[in-house]
Amino acid sequence: MNSTSKKLANICEVDRISDLPDSLLIAILALLPIKPAVRTCILSKRWRPLCESLPNLDFTDGRNPGIHFIDFVDKFLMRRPNNLKIAKFLLECYRGDYYRDRVNEWIMNALGRDLKEMHLFFGSQTCMNWSKIYFDMCTSVEVLLLSGKISVEIRENVTLSRLRVLGFDHVTISSYESIGKLLLNCPVLEDLIIVDCEWLTGNSLSICGPVLKRLSCCLISYDEVLRTLIDTPRLENLKIGCYTGGDNDILFKLNLPFLKIAEIDIWDEMGKGVDCVFGLLKQINHVKILTLPDSTVEILSLAYDDNGHYEFPPFHNLTELVINVNECFHETLLDDFLQNSPNLESLKFPQGLVSSCFHESFRSSWGWSQSRVPKCLSTHLKTVYIRTFHGIYDELAFVKCLLAYGSALRYVAIEISNLSIDAEAWQELLNLQSELTTCKLKIIDKNETCSLLLVYHKVYEVNFL
Template sequence: MDRISGLSDDLMIKILTSLPTKLAVSTSVLSKRWECLWKWLPKLEYDDTDYSVSERDRLRCFLDRNLPLHRAVVIESFRLHLNNQHFKREDIKLWLLFAVSRCLRELEVSYSNRRKRNISLSCLYNCKSLVILKLKGAIVVDVPRMVFLPSLKTLELRKVTYSDEQSLQRLLSICPVLEDLSVELWDGNKLGKLAFSITSLQSLTLDLQGVLDEFLIDSPSLKYLKLKDVHKDNYSSLIGNMPELREGHIDVAYSDIDNIIISITSVKRLTLCSSAYGDNYGEDFFFNKLEHLKLCLDRFRAPDLFVRLLKDSPNLRVLDLYEMEDMDHVDDLEPWTQPSTVPECMLSSLRIFSWSLYFGRPEERDVAVYILENAPLLETATISSVDWFVPKLEMIKELSLSSLASTTCRLVFD
């Protein structure tokens, strides 16, 4: 202990910063040398998960008494995870006001309240130093007038409440350099229309939960897009061209997704799960940069359309097929006649093939055999089954008897 105590304050604070805040504070009892060191910590995290009532009381008293005594000029991150209505909203606001006053760079607040008493955090929206903001739970987004978040680059909103239909739009409008946006709505939200027109945005994750009437995505610098909405079958949507997009994850139940697909054809990695990707499949889709395709067969029941997608992806190297675990909602693939031609990617670029939750139905077997018998450059083929649904020995026997086009392919069964 004496050797550690001989270190400089700066070095000791760096060591304490690597510890959980609760443990770092406990070092104050070691000696007078350690008594106040924790008050210089630039990263603070308080989490009452699994706390008893008495422990929550002690945490509240500690924050009330000691936060005002904290000495760090800059707080790099402040994380507050409170899972009980035991904490008063007025106290939480005071704690956050303190953090904001110390040139706060990263703030994460998760607040659960069974009484559905949301907390307003309007004090946050004029923090010039804030770079990362993450809010979750019983928090109301109510953006006042004349506020600005000039440094905010990352914004994450998970199942929060919005004061009115325009509050989220107002929040986005005061973030001129926003790069990473993640929004998870819930069925209590009523937002009507949303426009994600942010020129600086590079990553966008949306879980819409079927609560919007209309949305617009116009972010030409976007490199990553994840769009999920399995609760609504139709939308009025407009998605602009995204020439920089490199990775897309689409899981929707819309009756027409042509507008989405035509905007993401520049991707290198694509995960697609949509029941609409069928009759509305466009003639102008061409994924000339696509290298990794992950396809959900539960929503994509027509094998001939699956082959069309492969034909439109001439440089595909990795093909990953998967099915949902809930068998109550899985229908058989439509009858399939093996096509007379083979997609270019299977002949010249496909290296890795995998199938997760393979159930061994005749149509599935035909598709798997078709790929194995027509991909001469295949290096690895991994088939994962459910033991209770298809005997593994039978599955191995069926697929192993296929005439593999690749003499070096390693066939793996999980």
């Protein structure tokens, strides 16, 4: 063996990673899921106490239910030295009925260690009860997310002075009114999510927060009359959903001067959602980015079909509109939006230009006459994204109108769906592509996933994790 080979052999024999300080090794292990991190224990005795000191604990019983899961959690939580803090505690239990008593101990143990984040999910048959004692122990918690079969009991005098993020997802809550009382005692709350919860009592929901910036709220109220008041003067992102069969009022105490992004998703089974939708649009008409799912579009379209006389609000600040098309889409709805959005820069059709069920519902009158071309087309509209393009006549007519009147257009992206390259529509698009000078027309095959991701993105997404 030559000298160079000996030097390399000596280097390979040195365990330089184990020589790193504990704080650095723990920081590295914390980047791994808990089970791969635990496997490092087999390296040497040096690594065993490091795993027991991990700041982030993530447990799920999906693959290892029963006694093995209990032993695993106990090893890294209940036997953990009392002076070791926990930064993040995530617990997913699909068989929580099997070890309900242990779950309560695990939660209390984690809360007693200067915990910053807690994520709980229960998929068992019976509800786990999140009572006042847990709220009282959340003195250090900054992020609290509760999901699944959890019954949340909110009583008087619950104070969460450090809580920045709060989420209730498909849980059962004691009453609508209790939420308002809880939020009054969350002075630094910035993110709130309430999704498809079951409410035991009440008919009045108050969402308040002096520094709340992001709100995602989806309510289900099939029979009862629900009044929702939103008092959030610093709100920037809003996603409001309501699945209703009764009368619902959603009101804002102030006009939300800082609101930038909004999504309005209203489902209506009794034909009473029109007033709610138009009322919301009027209250947030200063928004910059607006998303309208197909359920909301259907309500707006039916209002036209019923000869309703609703005054369409102006959207002078709107720069981006995301609108979904369904079989009930009325031919003048988009025109009204564009006529009232003079500064619109981006227009997106995430579900395409026609309904996936009824292509014939698309109206050729989507085109504009020269005397009624929306101002935004010639002055501000720069980008248009169209997904699921089938190549039917009315789709092509709409694209041609856009290119003809959109003198400010710079980029149009069209995702082709089930359209042969030999089809007449494909050739027409290629001809349009070759004729354009100031605007780029990009034709994307549906299978070109990488290209599609570059030209289409979600407008509104609140990441609470």
